[in-house]
Amino acid sequence: MMKAEENGFVLASAENFSLKKTFECGQCFRWNLCGDGTYEGVAYGRVLRIWEENGRIVCAAKDEDIPFWHDYFDLETDYSEISVPFSEPPYLRICAEFGRGIRILKQEPWETLCSFIISQCNNIPRIKRIISAMCRLFGEELEYGLYSFPSAQRIASLSEKDLSPLRCGYRTAYILDAARYVSSGMIDFDVLSKIPSYEAFAAIKKINGVGSKVADCFLLYGLHKMDRFPVDVWMKRALKEHFPEDYDPRVLGPHAGLAQQYIFYYTRTGGIS
DNA sequence: TTCCAGGACCGGG
DNA sequence: CCCGGTCATGGA
Known part of the structure; x- marks a missing residue:
């Protein structure tokens, strides 16, 4: 192997x-x-x-x-196998071929939740800068220049003023609310990972600043719930322009989230790698 | 200057 | 349920 x-x-x-x-x-x-x-x-x-x-x-x-x-x-997981249902509409088939080789990472739940709270109404370079600064300021140094993602307990111990160097605006309060939910045990990732995704969806949305889109990104990337299908502005555009009216992504089955990733990557890059 | 960026929340219709 | 305004910040 x-x-x-x-x-x-x-x-x-x-x-x-x-x-x-x-x-x-x-x-x-x-x-x-x-x-x-x-x-x-x-x-x-x-x-x-x-x-x-x-x-x-x-x-x-x-x-x-x-x-x-x-x-x-x-x-x-055999991704070519689970991508078989993504043959139609034609746009999805093109996206799936273009995105061949993508793996859905099993990321750390807390890091994923926090990262996608930061992502809202933000651009990717700035999201990366904010997260990098968060790790540098509040994480632990692993090797020179590389830091761990700070724990929920660590973030929960901080104030809005402590987080102000991150310059993440109104998202600061959301991060702190999430950190309190997680560090207090009111939200338990081990529990969420074992219950049906729609129940975990409802539970995580109780956090202030976590709506449908952030919740789905958390479930897909943080808990590997592959049936979740995050819909952001890019997905709305793609669905409107290239899919039947009132298309329901749930028809894509238990790995719909992978289809979403193919579509997002293709749509954002314009099909240019 | 205005618009946009992997949104969410709140109020009113 | 859907609509518009608002929420910080920075880059184009």
């Missing part, structure tokens, strides 16, 4: 795992391309460097972390 190479471990074939598409399709904000072509990121307080080499995806990580990363990239 995975064997040691000269410089690292082979995680997968590049055929079904595109680093560029996976990290730049809009689902995550903390993976960055380095000058040498490798991507560098942090998840669950672990650092990873990962790159493509001879048609394979290779990574540098601690040996004992390899199973973790294997799961993080959802490598047990």
Whole structure:
């Protein structure tokens, strides 16, 4: 399955795992391309460097972390298989072909929730800057220049004034409300991950500043509930222009969220990789 | 200057 | 249920 190479471990074939598409399709904000072509990121307080080499995806990580990363990239799932239902309408088929290689990451729930609260009415470069600053100011240093995402407990211990250097405006109060829900145990991610997605949806929306769209992003990217289909301005446009009137994404089945990711990536890039 | 960015909330119709 | 105004901030 995975064997040691000269410089690292082979995680997968590049055929079904595109680093560029996976990290730049809009689902995550903390993976960055380095000058040498490798991507560098942090998840669950672990650092990873990962790159493509001879048609394979290779990574540098601690040996004992390899199973973790294997799961993080959802490598047990056959994405070509679960993409079979995305054959129509024609626009969706084009999106799915264009996005082949995207993996839906199993991101840290709290980080995902917080990140998509920040994302509302904001642009991606600025979202990344705010999150980066949050980690640098309130996370723990792992290696030089790389920090963990601060825990909900840590954020809950802060005031609006403490968070003011982040310059995230009205979202500050939302972040604090979310941190209190999570740190107090009123919201328990382990519980949410085990109940039906529509129940988790209702529960997470109790947080001030978490509406339908942020809730769905949290469920899809943070709890890996693949049936959720976040609808933002880009999706509204795509649905209006390329799908039948009153189209219900639920017809896409239990992995509709992957279809959403294909559509979002294609629509945002204009089909230009 | 105005508009927009992976929205949410609130009020009124 | 849907509508418009409002909420900070920064870049184009």
